[in-house]
Amino acid sequence: MMVHPVVEKVTQRIIERSRPSRQAYLAHLDAARIKGVQRGVLACTNLAHGFAAFPVNDKLKLRQQKVPSVAIVSSYNDMLSAHQPFETYPQVIKDAVRQIGAVAQFAGGVPAMCDGVTQGQPGMELSLFSRDTIAMSTAIALSHNMFDAALYLGICDKIVPGLLIGALHFGHIPAVFVPGGPMSTGISNKEKAAVRQRYAKGEATREELLEGEARAYHGAGTCTFYGTANSNQMLMEMMGLHLPGAAFVSPGTPLREALTRAAARQAVAISQQGEHYIPVGHVVDEKSIVNAIAALHATGGSTNHTLHLIAIARAAGIVIDWNDFDELSKVVPLLARVYPNGDADVNHFQAAGGPTFVIRSLLDAGLAHDDVNTVLGRGLRAHCKEAFLDGENVVWRDLPEKSGDENVLRTADNPFSPDGGLALVQGNLGRAVMKISAVKKEHHIVEAPALTFDSQEDFMHAYQAGQLNKDFVAVLRFQGPRANGMPELHALTPALSNLQDAGRHVALVTDGRMSGASGKVPAAIHVSPEILAGGPLGLVRDGDIIRLDATQGTLDALVPADVWHARKQATADLSSSHIGMGRELFDVFRKTISEAEQGAATFPLPSPRQTTVPLHEGTDTGEIMPGSDEDFLFRKTNDTK
Structure with a gap:
């Protein structure tokens, strides 16, 4: 499928506009990469501190400096419903990578605040700033230079953008993003909005309002309306930073845990010691940013991403502006009706086909680039699959041709609107x-x-x-x-x-x-x-x-x-x-x-003057190709075959 001429024009304009800063970014990425494991540059004292508290077998692997060490960076806390499920993920991840001969360490936690809690409160005035604070916290977690790949655990508003900005400042380290999934459906979003409006008129009591809110937000997982948190998940899928179909599988289910284990194994597979080295700074490029904007329009996503996507791109040396969003919006149709752009919630959206259906529809219409790097290899088309359980493992199968509910999700030849809104x-x-x-x-x-x-x-x-x-x-x-x-x-x-x-x-x-x-x-x-x-x-x-x-x-x-x-x-x-x-x-x-x-950003664009790390050997990445339909994951490291 040929790429739509407007999509191609905007992409080429971004490439030209970004050329100096993108080249500086990629030079810095290559300069930070070394031959062998990253911890190989550490002195003995440094390394001993880095594994002092580790179990004996894991410590031995780190001493040998052969197998990859995977960082876990998490936004877990008990207060946020979306992030509470991450409590158990580190042990699941450690077990999964041990089974293929690698090591995982919890590298650091990042702050995670909830805009739903701080709405109308003084704390909301820290919300946007928390994004770059999270990016800095991510950098601190990775600054020990112990890690060959990283898993990022986050979902909500400023948290995923902050994690990705931080990850891109360590762009030589491969990255897989690990979601937690949405809570089950409570009262409808229409009912929730109605009680809020009644309360604003003085027609509902505070007790009625609180009961309505508690029935809407009632358990672990993300809020089920299509706000910034769930827009984040759509964009991570579209940019190839999730495993296919990972975004909207509910927490506490066998498939959710199997996807987490699979993500951990894939992080090992794309480290330098795996079969294909795929640094995150090569996954996020001009084409993947354009793909993300297209997905935002196609799903009626959060306006917060007119800030966050700009800041994410900036971290990778890519310069975009609102003209790019505007031009793409005129040609990318609206394919999804999810509240507040419709009555359905994200669980209904997922059942109708979810992010993978959107990705396939955009590719089929020439409204997205297939020739991009992802955590699976080269090509976004590999992400147009649904995840299913086969015993305790995940397998991926082709999507049905038709939407499960055309009141919620459609193809580009029958959109809800001809533009992205x-x-x-x-x-x-x-x-x-x-x-x-x-x-x-x-x-x-x-x-x-x-x-x-x-x-x-x-x-x-x-x-x-x-x-x-x-x-x-x-x-x-x-x-x-x-x-x-x-x-x-x-x-x-x-x-x-x-x-x-x-x-x-x-x-x-x-x-x-x-x-x-x-x-x-x-x-x-x-x-x-x-x-x-x-x-x-x-x-x-x-x-x-x-x-x-x-x-x-x-x-x-x-x-x-x-x-x-x-x-x-x-x-x-x-x-x-x-x-x-x-x-x-x-x-x-x-x-x-x-x-x-x-981007409302506090960090500068990359420039040639920032590339001060000496170059090391082994900076070629080679050709990255996708695997077969169902067995393209979980390859063991070269050292453990």
Whole structure:
């Protein structure tokens, strides 16, 4: 299948744009690789510290410096439902790699916070910063230079992007990402949204609201709506960093454990001591990034990835921007309807065919690149398979030709929408992104007077006082990364939804985030540059007519140019967002973070000046080819055959 001309054009543009930084990145990757096991560069004292507490047999293997050592980097904690299942994974992984003659060590844990817990709370102002904190924690875990491959255990919002950014800064080390799967289905997402809206109107008690939430979020596993956590899992599958079909198998099942064991064995197989060396810095390239954007559009994924994918690409020396997202969105159709873009949850999506069906559909339509590296070898087509149990082991079989439910999942020749539902809007208010896959067409254009707010609390006070029963565009200012860490603004969703349902023409314009819960209300988010970077959002005054037009891609204040340019930036006292709940510790992040369209990142692009590690022998990777349909995994290392 020929690649679609727009997909090819965008890919080539990214390759050309990224050439200097990508070449610097790959040079650094090759410089960090050594001949033999990574721990072979350690002095005796270093190595003795590295295996001092290890069981005798594992210690002997590490002393011999022949077999690979696999790092386990985990975001396990007891509080997050999605990450609680990871408690038992390290022992499963260690047992699996011992069986094929290798060694695994728990290299380090990374922090994992839950946006669902911190929504509307001061802790949410640490959420975006936690991504780069996780990347730095990953780097610390790998800094001992003991490891030949790594397994990354993570699922949720900032955690998978942070792990991958950290992994890419050790791009010479092969990586396999290991998910935990979704919780079982509770009450429907439609019911959950309804009780939230009733509570916002004062028609439901707090006890009713809490009961509804507890019935929705009721067990171990990810939340079942298609937010950032589950978008992460879709993208890891699309980028070939998971084993096929791993994303949405529920925790605590035999298949889930078998997939974890298989992932551990595959990490050994792609180390330098295995049959095929596949460093993660060669898996994540320009084509795999384009594939990830295509998958995001095809599934109506989280707007958070208009930040995270940019930051992930940046870590690999690849430069993308919102124009790339916008152009691809125009040709990649919407293939999935999963809440908030439909009524189904991810369990229903998985039963209908799940990520592997999406991958095959995009490849069949020429909307994704097959010629990419993955954790299996060369070619994304190898990931278009379902996982099944055969005894205690996993086998992969071809997918059915048809979707299990065309109300949830379709092929590219019969999509829900001809475009991906993510739009770039720009004008005299800056550049922003809009998720319109769940917004009815009659709301794609909103023109109404501005009402400015400097916090979610200010907005909710006005709503609860009955002051917002009219047409307006809420301009929520000082929500960018430099101002207060760019929190998600979910507290506004039920109120704005109620106003829209009542017939009011409303919209939101903000330099903050709405994330995977972006729904039926038109919202231009991530407005860049933010006010503290000189952005024009601070020039808006109450009563200005704002025109937000997703069809033409415009975002403007309809104010005479002479009046507009004569205005001074609005100011706000942001001190309350800079101290308390640990926020003072992140002052350096607020001062150094890039704009949203640059990934809201705190680290630089690779440059030739950064390549200071001396080159070692053995930097050729050779040709990587896929195996057969079902036996292409779990090859023993060369030393243990």
